[in-house]
Amino acid sequence: MRSVLALLLPGVLLALVIVDRPIRFGPDRIALTQQYLKSRYGVESGTIQIVPKMIVVHYTAIDTLEGSFAAFDPERLPNHRGDISGASPLNVSAHFLVDRDGTVYRLMRENWMARHVIGLNHCAIGIENVGGAEARLTERQLRANVELVRYLLKRYPTIRYLIGHHEYRRFEKSPLWLERDARYRTVKKDPGERFMRALRRHFPDCKSAP
Numbered sequence: 001m002r003s004v005l006a007l008l009l010p011g012v013l014l015a016l017v018i019v020d021r022p023i024r025f026g027p028d029r030i031a032l033t034q035q036y037l038k039s040r041y042g043v044e045s046g047t048i049q050i051v052p053k054m055i056v057v058h059y060t061a062i063d064t065l066e067g068s069f070a071a072f073d074p075e076r077l078p079n080h081r082g083d084i085s086g087a088s089p090l091n092v093s094a095h096f097l098v099d100r101d102g103t104v105y106r107l108m109r110e111n112w113m114a115r116h117v118i119g120l121n122h123c124a125i126g127i128e129n130v131g132g133a134e135a136r137l138t139e140r141q142l143r144a145n146v147e148l149v150r151y152l153l154k155r156y157p158t159i160r161y162l163i164g165h166h167e168y169r170r171f172e173k174s175p176l177w178l179e180r181d182a183r184y185r186t187v188k189k190d191p192g193e194r195f196m197r198a199l200r201r202h203f204p205d206c207k208s209a210p
Helices: 027-041 065-072 139-155 165-171 193-200
Strands: 002-009 012-020 054-059 096-098 104-106 124-129 161-164
Touching: 012 139, 054 139, 054 165, 054 193, 065 096, 096 139, 104 139, 124 139, 139 193, 161 165, 161 193
Parallel strands: 012 104, 054 124, 054 161, 096 124
Antiparallel strands: 002 012, 096 104
16 A cells, blocks of 8 residues: 655655555454563553654664664564563564665555564654665655655654664753663664754754753
């Protein structure tokens, strides 16, 4: 299914096309998400719905769309993710995946919790970009991210922050940070300062730190 949304960028009318390509999100993943909210954040609401307050931008460090999708599709974390398996068996995920040609895929419900950023999953919408690391993100991906962020800001007026994954630890002492384990941290480089500077130029009202 495709959703077409017209968005106005400076001097240009563009159509944001969102292609729904859902990852598996059955009863097991829902239960694991509820457990994650309880064990990591102390949140017991009986739901996995979130109130989005920030957008976190990532890259997959996988060069293909299919490979990136395959990383998020399983409901449980694969064996090779020993770096984060101790926190939860819930697999990582994101709400959106942007291919290298700029195509935007919606992987799951926008207001459900995805596991993509330590400490902030309960309030963060995640955007993953195919590639990164050796395969630098493309201009089409940047343009698609601009359109997608604009759509999300319009749909969720509660969003105040736009950050890269590498900036997540800025929020450790803020009220938004709910991670209970002071030892549970990972070092992130995605998507990088260059990409975030280019993206944030379009959103001067969005904050990058609390």
